[in-house]
Structure formats: structure tokens, C-alpha cells
Amino acid sequence: MRLPSCLLFAPLLLLAGAAAAQEFWLEPARFKIEPGTALHVRVFTGAHFQGKRWAGKASRITQLLHLSPTGLEDVTATATAADSLRTTLTFTQPGTHLVALTTNQAFLQLSAADFTTYLQESGLGHIIALRKQRGEAEKPGREAYQRCATTLVQVGTPLPQDTARAWGRPLGLPVEILPEQNPTLLKSGMSITLRILAAGRPMAGQLVQVWQRGNFAIRPPLKLRSNQNGRVLFRLQTPGEYLVSTVQMSAAPAHQQADWQSTWSTFTFAYSQKN
Numbered sequence: 559m560r561l562p563s564c565l566l567f568a569p570l571l572l573l574a575g576a577a578a579a580q581e582f583w584l585e586p587a588r589f590k591i592e593p594g595t596a597l598h599v600r601v602f603t604g605a606h607f608q609g610k611r612w613a614g615k616a617s618r619i620t621q622l623l624h625l626s627p628t629g630l631e632d633v634t635a636t637a638t639a640a641d642s643l644r645t646t647l648t649f650t651q652p653g654t655h656l657v658a659l660t661t662n663q664a665f666l667q668l669s670a671a672d673f674t675t676y677l678q679e680s681g682l683g684h685i686i687a688l689r690k691q692r693g694e695a696e697k698p699g700r701e702a703y704q705r706c707a708t709t710l711v712q713v714g715t716p717l718p719q720d721t722a723r724a725w726g727r728p729l730g731l732p733v734e735i736l737p738e739q740n741p742t743l744l745k746s747g748m749s750i751t752l753r754i755l756a757a758g759r760p761m762a763g764q765l766v767q768v769w770q771r772g773n774f775a776i777r778p779p780l781k782l783r784s785n786q787n788g789r790v791l792f793r794l795q796t797p798g799e800y801l802v803s804t805v806q807m808s809a810a811p812a813h814q815q816a817d818w819q820s821t822w823s824t825f826t827f828a829y830s831q832k833n
Contacts, residue, residue, distance in 0.1 A: 606769060619634065620662050626650075626657070627653035702816035702820070705822045714740045730758050731823070742828075764793055769801040
């Protein structure tokens with residue numbers, strides 16, 4: 559299912575370079591629950607997997623999807639019925655569930671120096687080169703961005719024979735990060751492979767950053783590049799909560815107020831040795 563492109567813009571944002579690189583992620587109140595639980599799937603923004611509740615209004619949301627082992631439910635209308643976003647979902651079916659959220663476009667403008675720093679930190683060296691080619695290296699960076707965020711919730715005991723594979727099913731989001739193994743079934747020291755997709759197609763050469771949060775100070779992110787099939791692989795060293803992020807950017811259409819358009823995508827999950 560491909561999401562419709564949205565040309566709505568939030569009010570102008572003038573951000574410092576560090577703020578531009580902030581992540582946006584889904585974080586369930588608990589990553590593992592019992593069947594029948596009503597769970598608040600919170601929306602956070604911040605840096606280095608530390609942040610605060612997102613202050614955006616419901617009008618910013620284009621889709622909120624709940625993919626369970628028995629099928630896909632679009633809960634956008636319920637979540638956005640009021641000004642404040644409502645993201646409490648009921649999980650009835652045992653198994654591993656995927657929740658996905660997308661926003662419309664917002665606009666930001668940064669000084670040339672801050673924009674270059676942001677591009678460097680996001681692994682977007684090709685955009686730096688394009689700005690030089692276009693004679694824009696010393697001009698402010700004007701960007702229209704949208705966000706995609708997914709998370710996994712384990713309901714009941716993980717099922718080794720999970721034929722539904724809701725945890726790894728593509729939804730056709732603008733950019734999505736999907737596991738090729740169910741993280742809830744992996745043991746310490748095992749590796750996990752993730753796919754980076756843009757509207758269902760593999761994205762090669764993407765910078766992918768991985769943060770882990772556990773019983774220690776948050777470590778610097780692991781930085782990887784996706785291969786020609788859009789895959790990255792890393793080892794799960796210790797139990798904890800993980801945040802994976804990537805940013806895709808391209809030149810904006812000529813009629814837009816921005817010079818560049820981007821999609822910031824994240825994926826969160828929890829891994830425990832005691833499955």
C-alpha cells in the first residue's frame with residue numbers, strides 16, 4: 559500500500575543545526591504486553607535516543623497503521639479525531655505487531671553552515687556535492703521534510719512458527735526500515751538484518767544509525783551503509799531497546815518553497831534474552 563504524497567506544510571521552522579538532526583520515533587509504554595492490553599504508543603523527538611513527547615498536532619498525521627498477525631488496521635481517523643493525537647491501541651491477537659506512523663511535510667530553513675553540518679551528520683554527502691554544483695553551497699538550506707516511524711510490540715509469548723510475519727511486512731511507506739528476522743526470537747550475540755525501502759524498493763548506500771538503550775549510558779550510534787539490496791546487518795550484543803534511523807533526501811520540485819525534500823525514518827524494537 560503506497561501512501562499518498564502530501565504537500566501540506568507546517569509553519570516555518572528556523573532551527574539550529576543540532577535540532578535539525580533530531581530523531582522522531584515511536585516508543586510504546588511497554589514493548590511486551592499480554593493479549594487484550596490497551597497500550598499507549600508514544601511519539602518522541604530528540605537526539606541520541608533521549609527526548610521528549612512530540613508536541614505536534616493530530617493534523618500533522620497522514621497515517622497510523624496497526625499490522626497484527628491477523629491483518630492490517632488503519633486507525634488514522636480515530637487517532638486524529640481531536641486536535642491532540644490519540645495513539646492508544648488495543649492489542650488482542652498474540653504475536654508480534656507492527657505500528658507505523660507518517661506525517662505530512664513541514665518546512666525548515668538553516669544557515670549554509672548549519673545545513674552542511676546536518677547533511678554531513680546524516681550521511682548526505684551527495685546533497686552537499688549537488689549544492690556546490692548548483693552554486694548554493696553558501697546559501698541557506700531550505701528543506702521540506704516528512705517523517706515515518708515504525709515500532710514492534712510483542713503480545714504474549716513470541717511464536718517461533720509465526721507465519722503471519724507482521725513484524726517484517728512492507729507497508730509501502732515513503733521510507734521504511736524492516737527486520738528480516740523477528741527481534742523477539744533472537745539470542746544474545748546473534749545478528750539482525752534490516753532492509754531499507756523507499757515505497758517498497760531497496761535503497762542502496764543509505765547511512766543507517768543504530769542506538770541502543772539499556773542499563774548503561776547511551777552509546778554512540780553504530781553507523782552502517784546499506785548494500786545494493788538495501789540491507790544492513792549488525793550484532794545484538796546486549797538486551798535493551800534499539801532505535802534505528804535513516805534520512806533520504808532529493809531535490810524538491812521547482813514549484814515548492816523548498817530546495818530539497820526529505821524523509822526521516824525510524825524503527826524501534828526491544829530485545830531481551832528472556833524471550
